[in-house]
Amino acid sequence: MVVLSLQPVQFSTPKHMLLCRPGSTGYPIRCGIAEPSGEPAPMGQKTKYNDGFFEKGFMTLFARKMKKFAAPVKARTETKEKAWWEYDYESFVDVSKRVMQGRSRVQQQQVVREVLLSMLPPGAPDQFRKLFPPTKWAAEFNAALTVPFFHWLVGPSEVVEVEINGVKQRSGVHIKKCRYLENSGCVGMCVNMCKFPTQDFFTNEFGLPLTMIPNFEDMSCEMVYGQVPPPFEEDPVSKQPCFTDICSIATPSSSVCPKLQA
Numbered sequence: 001m002v003v004l005s006l007q008p009v010q011f012s013t014p015k016h017m018l019l020c021r022p023g024s025t026g027y028p029i030r031c032g033i034a035e036p037s038g039e040p041a042p043m044g045q046k047t048k049y050n051d052g053f054f055e056k057g058f059m060t061l062f063a064r065k066m067k068k069f070a071a072p073v074k075a076r077t078e079t080k081e082k083a084w085w086e087y088d089y090e091s092f093v094d095v096s097k098r099v100m101q102g103r104s105r106v107q108q109q110q111v112v113r114e115v116l117l118s119m120l121p122p123g124a125p126d127q128f129r130k131l132f133p134p135t136k137w138a139a140e141f142n143a144a145l146t147v148p149f150f151h152w153l154v155g156p157s158e159v160v161e162v163e164i165n166g167v168k169q170r171s172g173v174h175i176k177k178c179r180y181l182e183n184s185g186c187v188g189m190c191v192n193m194c195k196f197p198t199q200d201f202f203t204n205e206f207g208l209p210l211t212m213i214p215n216f217e218d219m220s221c222e223m224v225y226g227q228v229p230p231p232f233e234e235d236p237v238s239k240q241p242c243f244t245d246i247c248s249i250a251t252p253s254s255s256v257c258p259k260l261q262a
Contacts, residue, residue: 033156040155040177043218047155047182051089055152060087063095065118069111070098093183096193097249105192105260112197117205129207138208139164139171139226146173146223154221155179164226173223181219185246188259190214191237199229216240 033040034048041047051059064087082091100108132138140159147157154175162172181190195212202210202225211229213222214237232238242250242257251258 032151040182043177047177047179049089049155049179051152056087058152059089059092061119062115063087063092065115066095066099066111069115070095071101073098089179089183093180096184096189097186100189100193100259105188108192108259109197109200112193113201113205116197116201125205125207128205132206132208134208134226136167136169136171136226140169142202142208143171143173143223143225153180155182157223160222162222162224162227164224169226171225173225175221175223177219178214178221181214181216181221185243186249186259187216187237187240187242187247187257191240191257191260195237196232203229216243 032050034050035041049055099111103111132142143159147159150157155177157173157175159170160172160174161168161170163169164171178190180194184190191214195214199210199212202208209226209228211224211227213224215221229235238260239256240260241255242252244250244252254261
């Protein structure tokens with residue numbers, strides 16, 4: 001993902017496009033959270049964002065790559081392919097939901113892996129292993145890169161100190177309120193389309209262990225570079241129920257999210 005973040009994405013920007021939408025004063029405002037506090041909205045409220053050129057570029061890149069694996073839209077209203085500037089975060093989440101349809105937990109994770117690999121140049125995982133062997137420095141460096149490069153996907157985050165095998169290091173990333181989980185409202189999407197594919201990609205493709213620990217009470221998340229993730233059966237998320245109040249595909253009668261059982 002570090003290589004992906006540095007990979008150039010070429011688009012022709014329409015003249016009417018600004019890096020960010022203008023504020024109420026008419027002047028451009030900084031890309032990112034649009035909440036007055038500058039922090040994610042409280043649990044139960046949806047955080048407002050101002051997405052600029054680069055954010056929309058990544059949303060478009062991921063959405064278009066994933067679209068070929070997605071189930072067709074039921075009520076077809078699109079008559080032509082969206083232009084890149086027409087994609088937004090809602091579009092990206094919608095494609096993610098359609099990728100889940102008709103696929104098991106493992107199959108969903110395999111799709112994400114294929115999408116990630118398709119974005120990388122040939123030999124990128126091997127090059128990553130050479131540049132970033134599983135050391136304290138590599139873990140801390142990737143944690144530092146995560147904060148700016150993944151802001152568009154998960155929202156604001158910060159590097160924090162963690163302890164791995166008795167050694168303290170700044171290779172943790174605290175995501176304040178995950179944008180992906182907040183917008184999807186789906187435990188299954190969090191686990192199958194983000195947590196496990198990302199853990200697996202870093203640990204097995206890049207050779208740098210990564211453990212992600214979502215908090216379903218406040219939608220925050222901890223990313224711990226350098227820590228080997230537990231197998232699915234031993235991970236607490238495997239027993240997580242649905243967000244019955246906000247998930248459009250929730251099964252209230254089930255004690256565990258059905259998307260985690262398939």
